[in-house]
Amino acid sequence: MGERRTWADKKAEIMSRPGAGAAYEAARIRFELGEAVRLRREELGLTQAELAERTGLKQPAVARFEAGGTMPTIPMLERLAEALEMRLSVQFQPLREAS
16 A cells, blocks of 8 residues: 655645646636626525526536536626626736736
C-alpha cells in the first residue's frame, strides 16, 4: 500500500500537470457565476423553475448552472441578467488583482 499524503501534496501534484491551472481557473469561474446567480435568484424569492421560465431554460439547466456545471456564453449571461433584473458587466482585471 502507498504512503498517505496530505491534501496539499495531492493538490500540488495535480496542479503541476499541464493544463491543470487553466482547468482550475475555468472551474472557479463557473462556480462563482453559478453562486452569483443563485444568490440573486434567492434574493428575488424565485425558484429555479421560475428563473428557468424567465430565461427560456429548463429547471435542470438552471440547477446545473448554479452548481457550476456549465460554462455559459455571453448571450446566456445576458438572458440570466435580464431575468434577475440586473445588467451584465464583464471586466478584465490585472492578474495581481484578479485572485
